[in-house]
Amino acid sequence: MRILVIEDETHLREQITQQLQKQNLTVDAAKDGEEGLYFGSEYAYDVAIIDLGLPKLSGIQVIQELRLTGKEFPILILTARGRWQDKVEGLEAGADDYLVKPFHFEELLARINALARRASGWANSTMRCGPITLNPSSQEVTLNESAIELTAYEYRLLHYMMLHAGEVISKTELTDHLYEQDHDRDSNVIEVFIKRLRTKLDPDKTLNAIETLRGRGYRLTLERVN
Amino acid sequence: MLINKLSLSSRLLIAVSIVLTAFLGLSAFSLNNAYQASTDSAQQKRLKNYVYTLLASADFGSHGLEKMPEDLSEPNFSIPNSGLYAQITTGDEIVWQSKSSLGLFIALPDHPGASKEYLSTIMLNNKVKLLNLAYGIVWENEQGKNFEYTINVSEDLNVTNQQKAGFHRTLWYWLGGTGLILLIAQALILRWSLRPLHDVASDLHAIESGDRTRLLKNYPTELSQLTQNINTLLDHEESRRKRYKNSLADLAHSLKTPLAVFRGELENSSNITDIKQTGHEQLDRISALVDYQLQRAATEGHSSLQAPVSLGDIITKILLSLDKVYQSKNIRRQCEIQRDAFIHADVGDMYELIGNLLENAYKYGDKRVNVLVVTRLDSIDIHIEDDGNGIPKYARDDIIKRGKRMDTQVEGQGLGLAIASDIVAAYQGEIKLEQSHLGGARFIVSLPRQ
Numbered sequence: 001m002r003i004l005v006i007e008d009e010t011h012l013r014e015q016i017t018q019q020l021q022k023q024n025l026t027v028d029a030a031k032d033g034e035e036g037l038y039f040g041s042e043y044a045y046d047v048a049i050i051d052l053g054l055p056k057l058s059g060i061q062v063i064q065e066l067r068l069t070g071k072e073f074p075i076l077i078l079t080a081r082g083r084w085q086d087k088v089e090g091l092e093a094g095a096d097d098y099l100v101k102p103f104h105f106e107e108l109l110a111r112i113n114a115l116a117r118r119a120s121g122w123a124n125s126t127m128r129c130g131p132i133t134l135n136p137s138s139q140e141v142t143l144n145e146s147a148i149e150l151t152a153y154e155y156r157l158l159h160y161m162m163l164h165a166g167e168v169i170s171k172t173e174l175t176d177h178l179y180e181q182d183h184d185r186d187s188n189v190i191e192v193f194i195k196r197l198r199t200k201l202d203p204d205k206t207l208n209a210i211e212t213l214r215g216r217g218y219r220l221t222l223e224r225v226n
Numbered sequence: 227m228l229i230n231k232l233s234l235s236s237r238l239l240i241a242v243s244i245v246l247t248a249f250l251g252l253s254a255f256s257l258n259n260a261y262q263a264s265t266d267s268a269q270q271k272r273l274k275n276y277v278y279t280l281l282a283s284a285d286f287g288s289h290g291l292e293k294m295p296e297d298l299s300e301p302n303f304s305i306p307n308s309g310l311y312a313q314i315t316t317g318d319e320i321v322w323q324s325k326s327s328l329g330l331f332i333a334l335p336d337h338p339g340a341s342k343e344y345l346s347t348i349m350l351n352n353k354v355k356l357l358n359l360a361y362g363i364v365w366e367n368e369q370g371k372n373f374e375y376t377i378n379v380s381e382d383l384n385v386t387n388q389q390k391a392g393f394h395r396t397l398w399y400w401l402g403g404t405g406l407i408l409l410i411a412q413a414l415i416l417r418w419s420l421r422p423l424h425d426v427a428s429d430l431h432a433i434e435s436g437d438r439t440r441l442l443k444n445y446p447t448e449l450s451q452l453t454q455n456i457n458t459l460l461d462h463e464e465s466r467r468k469r470y471k472n473s474l475a476d477l478a479h480s481l482k483t484p485l486a487v488f489r490g491e492l493e494n495s496s497n498i499t500d501i502k503q504t505g506h507e508q509l510d511r512i513s514a515l516v517d518y519q520l521q522r523a524a525t526e527g528h529s530s531l532q533a534p535v536s537l538g539d540i541i542t543k544i545l546l547s548l549d550k551v552y553q554s555k556n557i558r559r560q561c562e563i564q565r566d567a568f569i570h571a572d573v574g575d576m577y578e579l580i581g582n583l584l585e586n587a588y589k590y591g592d593k594r595v596n597v598l599v600v601t602r603l604d605s606i607d608i609h610i611e612d613d614g615n616g617i618p619k620y621a622r623d624d625i626i627k628r629g630k631r632m633d634t635q636v637e638g639q640g641l642g643l644a645i646a647s648d649i650v651a652a653y654q655g656e657i658k659l660e661q662s663h664l665g666g667a668r669f670i671v672s673l674p675r676q
Contacts, residue, residue, distance in 0.1 A: 082517055083524070084544065084581030085574050091547040098551070102513050118554060 001116055001159055002026040002177045004048040006036030006062065007078065008055055012101075016049065019105050020112075024139060024155050026180055033057025040066045044176040045073045046119070046163070047112050052079045052090055060093045067094035074115035078103075106137075113137060120163040123226050127162045130222030132201060132209065134162050148200055153178065157193050158201075161210070161220045170217035194218060234423070235416050242412050250405045254397055261393050269386055270345065273359035276300065276379040277343075280312055284322075286365045290373035294322045302326060309382035311356070316375050332380045338362040348380065356380040422446050426453060433460065455531060462529040469652075473523035480515045484508035514641050521645045526572030527652035528674075534568040535576055537599055537606065544581050545597070552588045563599040569606050569675055571653060579649040582642035583610045583669050590614035594664055601675075605655075608671040611662035622659045646671075 003025050007013040013029050020027045028043065030036035033054040040048060040062065048066070052059035063075055074097070077090040082100040090098060096118075097111055113125065113136040126135045131144045139155060141148050150158060156178050161169060171190050178190075194210060201209045211219050232240075279300065285293040291314065302310035303324040311327035313320050320331070330350065338344040344360045358380040365373040422445050432438040440460055441453045491504040526532075541563060549557070569576070587595045591612030598609040646669075650657045655673040662668035 082521070083574060084577035087581070088543045088547045088577065091550055092543065096550055096553075100517070102509075104510075114554070123554065 001046040001156070001163065002028070002044065002180075003112065004036065004039055004043075004045045004050075005029045006031075006033065006039075006049065006054060006059070007051045008032055008053070009051070016105075016108070020109075023109060023136075024152050024159070025112075026156065026178055028180055033059065033062045037062045037065055040071060041069055044173065046116050046160075046177060048073055048075045049108070049112070050075055050077055050095070052077055052081075052086060060089060063090065063093040063095050072119075074119045076108075076111055076115060109137060116163060122163070122224070127165075128225040129162055129165045129220060130207070130209070130225070132158075132162070132222060134159060143201060150197075150200065153193055154197050154200065157190075157197055161218070165220040165222065165224050168213055168217050168219050173217070235420055238416050239413060243409060246405055246408055246412075250401045254401050257397055258394055261397075262390060265386055265390060269357060269381065270359065273345075273357065273379045273381060274343070274361075276310075276312065277359060277361045277377050280314070280377055280379070281361075281363065284314070286367075286373075288367040288369065290316075290365055290367070291321050291375060298324065309385055311378075311380045313378045314375055315378065316373065321375065327380075332356065332358055332378050337374050337376055340364040347383065355383040357383050357386075422449050430456075439464070458529060458531055462527070462531070465527060469525070469527070470523050473519045476522075477515065477519040480519070481512060484511040484515070518641050518644060521578065521641075522648055524574070525578070525649050525652050526575050528571065528654060532570045532572055534570050535573050537567040537569060537576065537580070537608065538563040538565075540573070540576050540580055541584075541597060541599065544577070544584050548584055548588045555588070555591075556593070557588055557591060557595050558593055559595040559597065561597045563597070564601045566601050567599045567606060569673060571673070575649050575652070579646050579671065580608065580610075582646040583608075583671070586610075586642055586669075587612035587614075587666075591666055596662075596664065604676065605672050605674050608673070609668060610671075611664055611668035612666035613662070613664035614666035616661055616666045617659060 003020055005013060005016050005020070005027060007016065007029070008031055010031070013031065017027045017029045028039050028045075030039050034056045036048075036050065036054070037057060039045075050059045050062055054062065057065075059077060063077070066075070075095040077087075077095045077098045078101055079086055079090070079098060080101045087098045096115055099108060099111055110125075116136075117123070117125070117127070125137065126133055128134075133142045134140070136159065141150055141155065141158060157174065160174065160177050174190050194212075198210055201207065207222070209220060209222050211221050213219060279298065280294075283295050283298065284291055287293075294314075297304060298312075300310065302308040303312055303326055306326050306328060308326045310324075311330060311332055312324040313327055313330075313332055314322040323330075332348055332350075338360050339362050342362050344362075346358050346360070348356045348358050350356065358378055361377045361379075363375050363377065365375065367373070425443060426441065426445065426449060429438065429441050429443065433440070440457050444450075445453045485508070488504055488508040491501055495501055495504075541561065545559060545561060549559075584595070584597070587610050591614045594613040596609070596611045598607075600607045600609070647657050650671055650673070653673050655671060657672075658670040660668045660670065
């Protein structure tokens with residue numbers, strides 16, 4: 001899952017970025033409104049975190065501009081002034097949720113996960129597809145109720161595929177959502193990850209959890225249990 | 227521009243002076259003209275009368291004019307250089323002349339025609355200007371012979387000119403005097419009428435320098451609205467200043483407890499997990515205190531100067547926002563707002579009040595939230611209820627107790643409700659907490675409309 005963070009306060013931006021990366025999320029951080037808008041329009045994100053008081057272009061303007069150009073990813077606004085008028089203005093502009101500074105990181109993470117789930121049609125905090133469950137807050141993955149160990153990129157891959165279970169996901173889409181913008185991308189790596197994930201999720205090769213659609217991409221075939 | 231900087235009294239004085247000068251000048255001009263015209267016509271009438279008198283006293287016989295009386299009824303005809311002269315001529319020959327006109331020749335060369343008159347001014351050698359009326363007569367004797375005569379009556383113009391000049395002078399003296407008096411009166415009236423403005427200015431100055439806190443005098447009706455508003459504003463500022471001060475003091479005070487707790491923990495505990503835990507708890511507390519006091523200080527409070535705001539608009543916007551944020555809860559909400567739900571209040575305060583109460587309902591409600599706004603004659607009632615677990619009876623009073631500081635409030639109760647009841651108190655309203663028939667809490671806020 002790839003997250004855009006637009007926050008002008010350097011410390012806070014770095015803290016959020018690091019914490020989110022620790023949670024195995026792909027993070028791009030922008031330091032002002034203009035840069036943030038550029039990232040938001042250029043790359044594919046699953047959730048954006050936007051501070052309202054930004055230099056160059058205000059948070060509200062960034063949100064309006066993103067929505068105007070058809071970007072539909074969920075947006076969480078951060079505001080230092082907890083005034084309702086500001087919150088309402090941000091939500092009216094197109095944001096989906098707000099968080100007042102200072103906040104607990106757990107709270108931020110919970111909101112991000114909730115927004116991402118909501119956007120992809122999941123109701124519960126733990127996603128379950130067939131025998132597989134994934135809990136984004138604890139980053140625990142289970143197969144038939146027993147925990148399985150995944151590497152960081154395997155987890156990222158599974159998280160994204162579970163969010164979009166049932167949908168066909170192209171390799172480009174996967175690289176877009178798994179890597180930061182300045183990362184060296186090689187789509188062959190995806191194939192390797194998919195292969196490893198298949199072995200871990202389906203050691204007996206009975207489940208056929210991930211199907212390959214030639215020339216189109218991959219699909220998690222397991223049924224969502226909401 | 228310079229003209230924009232002129233004081234009110236200068237403006238009035240300049241305007242009034244211009245109008246007064248123009249008015250007096252025009253009246254002088256027209257009065258003078260009227261006087262001149264009337265003296266001129268009176269003089270002509272007089273000359274004509276003299277002609278008729280001469281005509282009546284003349285004896286005409288078969289040889290034409292035969293005799294004129296020695297003394298005429300007008301004595302000036304007999305006094306030399308009296309300024310009134312008469313001559314009767316036929317052709318170039320003077321047939322008769324008054325004693326006053328001896329040595330003068332005032333007759334016209336031409337006969338003006340029978341019963342015709344001709345008015346002219348004559349300049350004599352000694353620079354004396356005369357107004358001359360020549361009247362032509364034709365006398366026909368029994369033989370049918372015609373005798374043509376011209377009766378000339380002249381009057382010295384200097385006399386009338388002096389009269390006119392005298393009038394002119396008097397007129398200007400009077401009008402000038404009147405104008406001056408009017409201007410002085412005007413200046414005095416202005417001073418007197420504008421005095422309250424000066425008073426307000428000096429009172430404001432006194433307030434500025436701290437000698438006074440309000441405008442106290444009785445001002446004229448035109449100003450009382452303004453001064454009342456200034457007083458309202460001053461009171462509003464004063465109460466806001468007090469609130470700032472209190473909030474600051476409260477904040478400083480209330481921060482001391484969590485700081486003390488944390489310091490104590492740091493000094494007494496060697497367990498890093500405990501210290502971290504306490505640190506987190508106290509930081510949260512500090513953060514909540516800052517939020518709360520910031521909000522308290524930002525509350526505008528009631529003031530009659532505020533424009534009316536639509537509660538319907540605010541509630542709708544907040545509901546739409548909350549629907550978005552609490553999308554996953556799928557809250558079914560019912561909202562009934564009377565059309566005239568307007569209130570003189572600060573928009574930010576109303577957002578804060580309603581936002582906090584509604585968020586509380588969305589947060590603790592299960593599936594349903596109801597909003598009802600009822601307007602009464604002098605108040606607006608806002609009912610907000612949910613179908614959550616409600617608030618136990620014993621805790622209700624504490625939650626909505628007026629002016630109760632957050633740091634002394636029941637543990638576990640949100641910041642939002644404390645802020646809401648503070649705002650209600652700032653507007654001299656009432657907040658009640660009941661059991662809703664939906665099962666949860668029902669907040670009833672009643673705010674005075676004025």
